Amino acid sequence: MGDILGLVAKRLGLGLIILLVISVIIFFMVELLPGDIAEAVLGQGATPENLAALRKEMGLDQPAIVRYLDWLSGAVMLDFGNSIVTGTSVSQTISERFANTLFLATYAAAIAVPISIVLGIIVALLRNSIFDRVANVATLTSISSPEFFLGYILILYLAVKTSMFPAIASLSSDMDFGDLLYRTFLPALTLVLVVTAHMMRMTRAAIINLLASPYIEMARLKGTPPWKVIVKHALPNAWAPIINVVALNLAYLITGVVLVEVVFVYPGIGQALVDAVSKRDFPVVQACCLIFAATFILLNLAADVGAILTNPRLRHPK
Structure with missing residues (x-):
């Protein structure tokens, strides 16, 4: 039984490492998408002040690595932030x-x-x-x-x-x-x-x-x-x-x-x-x-x- 539990623990650890790598790929592939998220949300008629305020609210004024760590720490607690479109909790939206x-x-x-x-x-x-x-x-x-x-x-x-x-x-x-x-x-x-x-x-x-x-x-x-x-x-x-x-x-x-x-x-x-x-x-x-x-x-x-x-x-x- 100990061998089986050890093997399961190794598989689980490897799965967590793979999931961590996939989370990095998911986050930064979204970051590489063309266009500005704030402009996509507010539209072309948005003023620079509104764009700057929305970027600050969404954390876009911070470095990508800081935003990734914040997102990952929230994801571990099943908190994926809020939807850009509806403003509701993402976890509540997709549950x-x-x-x-x-x-x-x-x-x-x-x-x-x-x-x-x-x-x-x-x-x-x-x-x-x-x-x-x-x-x-x-x-x-x-x-x-x-x-x-x-x-x-x-x-x-x-x-x-x-x-x-x-x-x-x-x-x-x-x-x-x-x-x-x-x-x-x-x-x-x-x-x-x-x-x-x-x-x-x-x-x-x-x-x-x-x-x-x-x-x-x-x-x-x-x-x-x-x-x-x-x-x-x-x-x-x-x-x-x-x-x-x-x-x-x-x-x-x-x-x-x-x-x-x-x-x-x-x-x-x-x-x-x-x-x-x-x-x-x-x-x-x-x-x-x-x-x-x-x-x-x-x-x-x-x-x-x-x-x-x-x-x-x-x-x-x-």
Whole structure:
């Protein structure tokens, strides 16, 4: 147990270092953007006195390194400052949006993860069959299609032509859980189509690789049923790569939903990021990017820990 905790601590420390580097990149890349933030906020008709007052209020009269340290110290306490456009707290602005994104990602993951694992096992058992070839073509088509393209196709056939689901995922506080699932089904289905294909192919590859192992051949020679060979012998040793793939796709569900949220006008953090970029609301942009980075790093850490816990060779290295 001590070795595992030490390894987790090392991974966490490395993740914090990476997040620190990413925070530097985020802050100074925004600093390098052309134009003056104060002029963008006040417009071309602003007087020099108003520009100077706004720059002082936003801290733009201080050196960049001082502003970065102030921003980083606030970010550690989950205080990202105030929005330039609305003047409200950035944390308050994006907290509800981030909760909506987490709900959408959880909704899609609850559908995609079990389906992809089951289908991956089935196509591994039926490899080189017609079903396997059809599944490969379908998954390659899904992986090759951009999210916004799949979203518009679903809107066309499931919202415009058949009116089965709403084309816009509008949410309200008085909605019940069933209505919430109904209104967010199309964006969740778009994410499911994208991540299921990748997870299914990686599960298939992991199972096929293990089926060629000597202990699997011995289990077959003993007359063990095929399903038992998969469930009791192959699948436990395939959990490590499967967990890695699932964690990476969960990271994508949270950090890669920008296009899907824009297509369906879903009030998530991706939509908030796009709105902030269009309005040059840089505190919101920086906060969204840092949250995306932290989420991706944490899920990668979870993938590493999961792979270690499911693989005895990693738990007890020689």
